[in-house]
Amino acid sequence: MFWAQSHRESSQRLFEIAEKQQGFFTTKQAKAAGFAENTHPYHVQVRNWIREHRGIYRLALFPTADRPDLVLWALWSRQRNEEVEGVYSHHTALSLYDLSDLNPAKLQMTVPTDFRRNSDIPSILVLHYADLPESDIQTAQGFRFTRPLLTILDLIEAGTVERNFMRQALRQSVDRGLITRQQIRKARMSGPARKVVEEVLRRVA
Template sequence: MDEAPACRPNWNRLFETAAAQEGLFTTKQAAEAGYSPQLLVHYVHAGKAIRMRRGIYRLVHFPAGEHEELVAAWLWSELEGVVSHQTALSLHGLSDVLPIHVHLTLPTAWRRRRFRVPADVVLHHADVPPEDRAWFGAVPMTNPRRSLNDCAREGLSPELLRQAAQQALRRGLVTKNELGDVETALKPFGGIAA
């Protein structure tokens, strides 16, 4: 039986993939474009690519983006994760929350998987349906309603949670009826309107 010919490196395909992801790509995506791990190492040594973390690279044609860490976390999750919780609140411009880590929700099936979590990522597990998602550039994130309720269930400080909920209501991003978990969390503190 003849072996299939090796895929030749396709720069255009790799560039297009990276361009849609703030210049980042994974080892797997590079392989799909015909780049072996050895060729990637050569590109790093030649100054054409930068290794961001294990299995994730950036083409030097793309300067580091303001939200590069979000794309890197999403790529690390094999495109399965959804940016969520405090990180999503911040991206939606809700409250003064300034997360120091990327909050990422992985599918519940990933609970049983063993892997090394990047130091700058906080994991949550839940199945996030399409109607609970929004997009921030190339990266999926939870919509305002889901983000607020997730933060309420995870115990975000009442001051920040109230501020975020009030801003979302004022901007018409959610209705009060959609914030059941937020209302429950804030009830001991006077509710959303306090």
Template sequence: MLKDRTDTRAKLWRTASAQRGYFTAAQAKEAGYTYQAQRYHAQHGNWLLVDRAIYRFREFSDLPETGDEHLVRWSLWSKSRAVISHSTALATHDLGTPNPSQIHLTVPTVFRQRSDALVLHHAELAEEHVEQRMGYRVTTPLRALVETAADGVGQDSLDVAVATAIRRGLVTQKELRHAAQQLGPRAELGMERALVAAS
């Protein structure tokens, strides 16, 4: 019996380790924890309840934070369908300032969940526009820049982000202009202003 419990914990630990210690109730169930056992671990402080049906092993909360752990939580909230995007993606790429009160996610057009903590954008993203991180996915620097330009807000921040991305060799002016064209006139206008400011 003890071996069964140890194996169950080890299986869940492997899953959670790839997700910064976070896991869902469904993942715990798949590892062998009944919902009654899940309640027990949450009530006794072995697991931290982060959100409805999302937990984190207590041990991970004692580790030094790297700044993007909370993004794993939102990926799990979306059942791994969301991609970190727009200005939140810029911050993830060190091209902007994080704004925890406005977390931007791009979700599939059929996605229906909502949260007051999120700004949701509905779109179908091509795989070439997405990078895999530990526990979540994020739009590439190129995509993050042009989708932020398409938002039409924070031109000063966009100017700095574009100049930084070009200086670091993450994107070229040609790539930015082409990608902005794909998203429409607002993206083109914002990007052109940013490129002028960067020159």
């Protein structure tokens, strides 16, 4: 009886963790919830858990979200203390604001300049290195992504998307209130980026 109660309590703790991450959790989080590491293969075998990547699992009965991949690779970017370091940016962030019909095969993620991994970077990820202030980051359920203005400026600087497309995305952002003129005035940007932004602002004035 004690074991059954302990298991229920551990399961509840794990669910509370996974619920904030669209059903996903890490090995360390499972251990913190009360599941000894030597029991993890059993829970995978009996289909309580699904192993999604090394050290990352998902509750089998948890409803699948629209973009489970975003949570999975955010957890991949975590530090030893389990803090997620990756922030979705560039094309990926733009699509999250419904400002783009582009659907690149790879996910764009910005990580700190001191980010290191001993293993290979997953082929689905394209990493950019920058130390982002929290003010430039938006939080969703289980992952983070750059705010609209930084997203657009990053893409203008990268030069990987046609300028006309970026003008359209910027114009839509201003029209929808995702970006304010005050934010634009305060933003640090290069000469070419400033030129694109000011041109759009003149047209929506």
